[in-house]
Amino acid sequence: AQSxxxxxxxxxxSEGTPVLLRCNYSSSYSPSLFWYVQxxxxxxxxxxxxxxxxxxVKGINGFEAEFKKSETSFHLTKPSAHMSxxxxxxxxxxTGAGANNLFFGTGTRLTVIP
Amino acid sequence: NAGVTQTPKxxxxxxxxxxxxxxxxxxxxxxxxxxxxxxxxxxxxxYYSASEGTTDKGEVPNGYNVSRLNxxxxxxxxxxxxPSQTSVYFCASSEGGSGKTQYFGPGTRLxxx
Numbered sequence: 001a002q003s004x005x006x007x008x009x010x011x012x013x014s015e016g017t018p019v020l021l022r023c024n025y026s027s028s029y030s031p032s033l034f035w036y037v038q039x040x041x042x043x044x045x046x047x048x049x050x051x052x053x054x055x056x057v058k059g060i061n062g063f064e065a066e067f068k069k070s071e072t073s074f075h076l077t078k079p080s081a082h083m084s085x086x087x088x089x090x091x092x093x094x095t096g097a098g099a100n101n102l103f104f105g106t107g108t109r110l111t112v113i114p
Numbered sequence: 115n116a117g118v119t120q121t122p123k124x125x126x127x128x129x130x131x132x133x134x135x136x137x138x139x140x141x142x143x144x145x146x147x148x149x150x151x152x153x154x155x156x157x158x159x160x161y162y163s164a165s166e167g168t169t170d171k172g173e174v175p176n177g178y179n180v181s182r183l184n185x186x187x188x189x190x191x192x193x194x195x196x197p198s199q200t201s202v203y204f205c206a207s208s209e210g211g212s213g214k215t216q217y218f219g220p221g222t223r224l225x226x227x
Contacts, residue, residue, distance in 0.1 A: 043204060043218035090156065099147060100172060104156030
């Protein structure tokens, strides 16, 4: 069973317009959720994480995500895209204890048009 | 503070050759991980080490071996490389325990011909 689904493989926005990257998860365990960003030829960098505290999580570089249990979603948003936001974004869910319960989405490539 | 470092950055192997990917972290983390990243797929866990002296299989361990040399270093070995092992390999570390953030190295791009 797929634990995390990123609904768009590619999103394209104009500079200065809002960004929405969608992520849905499935977990019978109270999940921890993460968004990572990967710039070309770089490792993954943590943007933000949800671990059962506030449902609206603020991250670095102006990104935020809202945990919606009823919708099993953890969408990533940013009010105004910057050229430097162009990258691959991964939604990650931890469905239980242990390293084998961490699942990565397939990624969403964000393109920012000048 | 370099974080997680990996060597080499790039490698080309012929089928059947062996090699070891090196990973080191300077954050005093207990847990370390090896992932592979393939086009159109999320990262998949190969092996992990929850603490010094222990290693466990992940989702895709076949064809690989690992060594947790000490708290800092965690190596991944391909004994007889196959074209299916062409991938980008990422090492990560964390303080340990559920929910802890993982910190990733820059990756090793491996091409097996």
